Amino acid sequence: EQPFISRFATGYAPGSTFKMITAAIGLDNGTIDPNEVLTINGLKWQKDSSWGSYQVTRVSDVSQVDLKTALIYSDNIYMAQETLKMGEKNFRAGLDKFIFGEDLDLPISMNPAQISNEESFNSDILLADTGYGQGELLINPIQQAAMYSVFANNGTLVYPKLIA
Secondary structure, three states: OOOHHHHHHHOEOOHHHHHHHHHHHHHHHOOOOOOOOEEOOOOEEOOOHHHOOOOEEOOOOOOEEOHHHHHHOOOHHHHHHHHHHHHHHHHHHHHOOOOOOOOOOOOOOOOOOEOOOOOOOOOHHHHHHHHOOOOOOEEOHHHHHHHHHHHHOOOOOOOOOOOO
C-alpha cells in the first residue's frame, strides 16, 4: 500500500462521499428529479448484457428509491442509473464547475483532481462508476473539502488557502 503522503499527493477514488456531487449536478441540470422513485430490485445491476459479467453492487436491498433514500442508503445502483440517464456530456459539464484539473495555489505538493484518465469515459461502465465515486476519479481531502464548499456557500466554490 502507498504511504499516506503519497496517496494524499496523488489523490484517491472518493467513493460514496462523491454521491452528493453527482446529486448536485443532476439537480442543477434537471436530469435528477428528487421525487422520482426508481424500482431497483436486488443487490446487483447492469445496464444490459454488453457489460458482460460486470455489475454495479449495493449494500441494502431497498426496492423503491428516490434521491433522499439513495443518499441515506448510499445506493451505488441508483447513482449509476441516474448518471447514465444524465449522460457524459451533462455530467462532465457539471464536473467542470468544480476544481478538476486545476492547480491549487497552496504550498503543498499535490496532483490536480482528476475525473478520468482520458478526455472521455469511453464506456458506460466507467460513466456509471464515476457517478458513485469510483472509476478513475482521483481527489485528495483538500480538493474534496473545496468541492463540498458549494453546499455551505449557496453554490459558490471556495478555494482553500493556507494562512501562516
